[in-house]
Amino acid sequence: MxxxxxxxxxxxxxxxxxxxxxxxxxxxxxxxxxxxxxxxxxxxxxxxxxxxxxxxxxxxxxxxxxxxxxxxxxxxxxxxxxxxxxxxxxxxxxxxxxxxxxxxxRQTANLPSPADPAATARLLEIGAELKNLYATGSYCDNNGECLSLREMERILRSSRDPAEQLALWQGWREVSPPMRQLYREQVELANAGASDLGFDDLGDYWRSRYDMSGDDFAAAIERYWQQAKPLYEALQCHVQARLTEYYGAENTPGDGTIPAHLTGNMWAQNWSGIEDIVMGSQTAAPFDLTAILAEREMDAIDIVKMAEGFFVSLGLEPLPDTFWERSMFTRPADREVVCHASAWNVDMQDDLRIKMCIQLTEDEVKVVHHELGHNYYQRAYKDLNYFHRGAANPGFHEALGDAIALSINGTYLHQIGLLDSAPKADKQTQIAALMKMALDKVAFLPFALVVDKWRWQVFSGEVGGEEYNSAWWQLRRQYQGVSAPVARSEANFDPGAKYHIPGNTSYSRYFLAHLLQFQFHERLCELAGFAGPLHQCSIYGSQAAGDTLNKMLAAGTSRPWQDTLEAFTGERDVDPRAMLNYFAPLKTWLDEQNKGRQCGWQQAATARPSPGP
The missing domain is CATH 1.20.120 (Four Helix Bundle (Hemerythrin (Met), subunit A))
Structure with missing residues (x-):
C-alpha cells in the first residue's frame, strides 16, 4: 500500500x-x-x-x-x-x-485613464482646470468687496447674522457651476479607464484599494456608521434645538434639519464654530487656544514648531532643515495659490514639506498636527518599495495626525507652558470639553460618508449628470439631517464647492480616520501608562508610545492593513467603540438634554421660510 x-x-x-x-x-x-x-x-x-x-x-x-x-x-x-x-x-x-x-x-493612478494618450491628456487638463477654478474662486458682494474662501470661512465662524451667513454660503457656491460639465466628462473618462482594468467603475476601483472587494468595503463603511449613528443623532438633535432657540423658528426649516449656513462652517462638516450657541450659558470649554495664541503673540512658524515638538517628544527625529526652507506656511500676497492644507514628500525621501495658509486659530493648530502626521508617516516608510510607500490604508494616513491632536488638551498645554495650570476636571468642564470635540469629530462623520456615497452613485450611473445637485442634497438630508438654506436646482453644482470633489480625493479615508484615530489614541494612551478617562489622556513625552507607533508607520502598505492594525492595537477591524467610549459621558448628558424634544428629521424636503433679516 x-x-x-x-x-x-x-x-x-x-x-x-x-x-x-x-x-x-x-x-x-x-x-x-x-x-x-x-x-x-x-x-x-x-x-x-x-x-x-x-x-x-x-x-x-x-x-x-x-x-x-x-x-x-x-x-x-x-x-x-x-x-x-x-x-x-x-x-x-x-x-x-x-x-x-x-x-x-494596477491601482496607482487616482483617476485611471483609457489606453489612449489623447484621453490621458484630456483627463489631466480637466483635473488641472477643476483645481484652478476652485483655487482662484472668490465672492464679491454688492459693494464690490471680494473675499477669498479663507476670509469667508473666518467670517462664517464668528458671524451670528443669518443674512450675512446666507450671502457668504451662496456666494461661495457660485464658484462651482462652471465645473459641472467638466466633472461629467471626467467621470466618463475615468470610468472607462477603471473598466479597462477590470473594475465596474471608478467607485469600485477606489473601494477595492482596501484589501477587500469594493462591495465588501461599502458594506463595512455602512456597518461602522450604524454603530456610531446613535451618538451623532443625539448631537444633531441638541444642536438643532439650540440653533432654533438662538435664531428663532423663522430662520430654521422646522422639519428637524439643521440649515447648512448656520453651522459656522462653509460645508456644515463640523460645527465647532457655534460652540457658544450649542452650550449657551452653560460652562464653556476649559481653555480657548485661539485666545492663547493671540495672547502669546504666536505666529504660523510657532504653531508648526509646537507640532514638531510633539512628535519629537515621542522619540521621533526633528524635521529636516529643508522642511523649513521649502514649505509654504502662509498665503503669499503676490500670487494665487492652493491654500487647502496638504503634506508633501517631494522626492519620496527627505524633501518633506507642508502647504498651508495658516491662520492663528485652535482649529489650525490641529490641522498643522494632522499635516505633520502625514510627514512623519512619509518619512517612516520612505525606504520601502515605491508601491509600498503609503499608509496601511488611506484612513491610517489621515488618522495619525488626528490621533496626535487628541492629545492637545489642557494637560498638554500646561506641560508646554501655554497654560499656567491644568484645567479642573469637574463634570461641567468635562462635558464642555467633550462637546467642543464632538462638534468637530462626531459632526463630521455623516458628511464624510455622504461625499463618497454621492460619488459612488455618480460613478455607477445611479445618479446621472442631470440630477447631481438633487442627489447631493438628498444624501445630506438623509445622513446628516442638514438642509440647504434656500432652494437649489440643477443650475447649481454644490458638491463642487467642496475641494475634494474637483480635487478628486476619495473621502472614505476621512470617515475611517475619524474612527481609527480613537483606536490609535486608546492604544497609545495604554502604552503611555495612562489609566484615566480617555479624553483626559495626552501621550506627549511618551517614548514607549512613540516606538510602537513608529513601527506601525514603517510598515507602510507592505502588508494588508488588517495585519498592521492587529500588530498595533490587537484588533483586525475598525471599531467605533473607541470613539463611543471617548464620548460616553457626553452621550449620557445629551440624552438628558434631549428629553421631551422631538428628535429626528423629515427625509423629504419641505417648503423653506424666507431667510430672516
Whole structure:
C-alpha cells in the first residue's frame, strides 16, 4: 500500500510538473515586473511632484501646463504598468503577496485613464482646470468687496447674522457651476479607464484599494456608521434645538434639519464654530487656544514648531532643515495659490514639506498636527518599495495626525507652558470639553460618508449628470439631517464647492480616520501608562508610545492593513467603540438634554421660510 501511494505521488508530480513549472515562471515573471515597475515609477514621479508643488504654490497658465505635461508622462507610465499588472493577474499560480503587489501597481493612478494618450491628456487638463477654478474662486458682494474662501470661512465662524451667513454660503457656491460639465466628462473618462482594468467603475476601483472587494468595503463603511449613528443623532438633535432657540423658528426649516449656513462652517462638516450657541450659558470649554495664541503673540512658524515638538517628544527625529526652507506656511500676497492644507514628500525621501495658509486659530493648530502626521508617516516608510510607500490604508494616513491632536488638551498645554495650570476636571468642564470635540469629530462623520456615497452613485450611473445637485442634497438630508438654506436646482453644482470633489480625493479615508484615530489614541494612551478617562489622556513625552507607533508607520502598505492594525492595537477591524467610549459621558448628558424634544428629521424636503433679516 505504501509503495502504491509513493508511485501515485510520483505519477501525479510528473503529470503536474509542467503546470508547476508554468506557475513558477508566472510568479518569477510577476516579481521581475514588480521590481521594474518600481524603478520606472520612481523615475517619473519626481518631476511630476515638483511640477505639482510649483503649480499649487504659484498658479499661472504656465505652471498649469507644467503639471499637465509632467503629469501626462507619469499617467502614461501608470496606465501602461496598470495594464501589464492586470494581464499578469490573469495568470495562474501567483502567490497571495504577488497578487497584492500587482494590485498595488494596477491601482496607482487616482483617476485611471483609457489606453489612449489623447484621453490621458484630456483627463489631466480637466483635473488641472477643476483645481484652478476652485483655487482662484472668490465672492464679491454688492459693494464690490471680494473675499477669498479663507476670509469667508473666518467670517462664517464668528458671524451670528443669518443674512450675512446666507450671502457668504451662496456666494461661495457660485464658484462651482462652471465645473459641472467638466466633472461629467471626467467621470466618463475615468470610468472607462477603471473598466479597462477590470473594475465596474471608478467607485469600485477606489473601494477595492482596501484589501477587500469594493462591495465588501461599502458594506463595512455602512456597518461602522450604524454603530456610531446613535451618538451623532443625539448631537444633531441638541444642536438643532439650540440653533432654533438662538435664531428663532423663522430662520430654521422646522422639519428637524439643521440649515447648512448656520453651522459656522462653509460645508456644515463640523460645527465647532457655534460652540457658544450649542452650550449657551452653560460652562464653556476649559481653555480657548485661539485666545492663547493671540495672547502669546504666536505666529504660523510657532504653531508648526509646537507640532514638531510633539512628535519629537515621542522619540521621533526633528524635521529636516529643508522642511523649513521649502514649505509654504502662509498665503503669499503676490500670487494665487492652493491654500487647502496638504503634506508633501517631494522626492519620496527627505524633501518633506507642508502647504498651508495658516491662520492663528485652535482649529489650525490641529490641522498643522494632522499635516505633520502625514510627514512623519512619509518619512517612516520612505525606504520601502515605491508601491509600498503609503499608509496601511488611506484612513491610517489621515488618522495619525488626528490621533496626535487628541492629545492637545489642557494637560498638554500646561506641560508646554501655554497654560499656567491644568484645567479642573469637574463634570461641567468635562462635558464642555467633550462637546467642543464632538462638534468637530462626531459632526463630521455623516458628511464624510455622504461625499463618497454621492460619488459612488455618480460613478455607477445611479445618479446621472442631470440630477447631481438633487442627489447631493438628498444624501445630506438623509445622513446628516442638514438642509440647504434656500432652494437649489440643477443650475447649481454644490458638491463642487467642496475641494475634494474637483480635487478628486476619495473621502472614505476621512470617515475611517475619524474612527481609527480613537483606536490609535486608546492604544497609545495604554502604552503611555495612562489609566484615566480617555479624553483626559495626552501621550506627549511618551517614548514607549512613540516606538510602537513608529513601527506601525514603517510598515507602510507592505502588508494588508488588517495585519498592521492587529500588530498595533490587537484588533483586525475598525471599531467605533473607541470613539463611543471617548464620548460616553457626553452621550449620557445629551440624552438628558434631549428629553421631551422631538428628535429626528423629515427625509423629504419641505417648503423653506424666507431667510430672516
Amino acid at each position: 505504501y509503495l502504491f501511494r509513493t508511485a501515485l505521488a510520483v505519477v501525479t508530480l510528473s503529470a503536474g510538473a509542467p503546470l508547476a513549472l508554468a506557475a513558477n515562471q508566472h510568479e518569477a515573471e510577476a516579481r521581475a515586473f514588480f521590481l521594474e515597475a518600481r524603478d520606472e515609477a520612481t523615475a517619473v514621479a519626481l518631476p511630476a511632484a515638483r511640477a505639482r508643488w510649483i503649480f499649487n504654490t504659484y498658479i499661472t497658465h504656465d505652471t498649469q501646463q507644467m503639471v499637465i505635461e509632467t503629469g501626462k508622462q507619469r499617467e502614461l507610465t501608470r496606465v501602461a504598468q496598470a495594464r501589464q499588472a492586470h494581464a499578469l493577474l490573469g495568470k495562474p499560480g501567483l502567490s497571495d503577496s504577488t497578487r497584492r503587489d500587482l494590485n498595488k501597481v
